[in-house]
Amino acid sequence: MPGEFELIQRFLSHFPRARVPVGPGDDCAVLAPSREATCVTTDATVEDVHFTRATFSAADIGHKALAVNLSDLAAMGATPRWFVCALALPRDYPPRELSALARGMATLARAHRIALVGGNFTSAREVSVTLTVTGSLARAPLLRSGARPGDALYVSGTLGDARLGFQQLQRGVTRGSAVRRQRRPEPRVALGRIASRFASAGMDVSDGLAQDLGHLCEASRVGVRMELERLPLSPAVRAALGPEGALAGGEDYELLLAVPPSRERAFERACARAGERVTRIGELTRERGWVVLNAAGRCVPPAPGFDHFRGRASR
Ligand SMILES: [Mg+2]
Structure with a gap:
């Protein structure tokens, strides 16, 4: 398996450069949020729990890992802004699969204008993709608790x-x-x-x-x-x-x-x-x-x- 630095470069090369004060590559990303309130959520997509590699392509995995997080932002009425990605991969995971996973994720990210601003890699027995996404709120958030009888x-x-x-x-x-x-x-x-x-x-x-x-x-x-x-x-x-x-x-x-x-x-x-x-x-x-x-x-x-x-x- 290539080193972590090469993996990161390979993964990031599929995403547009994030327009933030500090993007991927430093110890933290630095964001400059607007004055709107920010929604934050995180969700893990894990091999043999949420998908199998026999039935999902790498691009499917990348897409779905981001989609389930974006769905939570949608539920609040938020506009997607930034996300970070923690990726665990088996040591023998093929580099071209990593590229396909990144492309599946990047295509959806571009469609929803959400920017990847950081993340990390670890090796593990199963593939797992944990994303933390943020979105901004132009209005009050949609909550589960606001419904009234008659609605x-x-x-x-x-x-x-x-x-x-x-x-x-x-x-x-x-x-x-x-x-x-x-x-x-x-x-x-x-x-x-x-x-x-x-x-x-x-x-x-x-x-x-x-x-x-x-x-x-x-x-x-x-x-x-x-x-x-x-x-x-x-x-x-x-x-x-x-x-x-x-x-x-x-x-x-x-x-x-x-x-x-x-x-x-x-x-x-x-x-x-x-x-x-x-x-x-x-x-x-x-x-x-x-x-x-x-x-x-x-x-x-x-x-x-x-x-x-x-x-x-x-x-
Ligand atoms: Mg939900």
């Missing part, structure tokens, strides 16, 4: 595709839109910024809608009334998982948003103008329970994710 509940994009993609990869299917959603989630950064003008609460859906909605309801002290038929599903997910399977699916990286009734129309118009797909799936209620209706308007038994939430809530 409309929206979700972006479609649900369940990444779960279906995971199942397909396990069965040896390596192509198609679901597999792509599993390998290359697209963080809803632009939508998050729009939502920060209208929504009372928001979060990203990383553990499955049922579970994450549980967190939002708990934080906001509200219940929910939701219609299964309104869940936005791709034809493939509708056929393979159905609405209940999509509710339990993880790694969607869509946004879940609560919008006060007086702002629903304006929010939907702003999303339409920006080409951001959102679907109204229900309302939040004063009663702290879950009402999930099927196509016939009857209450259906809770999906597995709902059971999980109940278990957590009762502890």
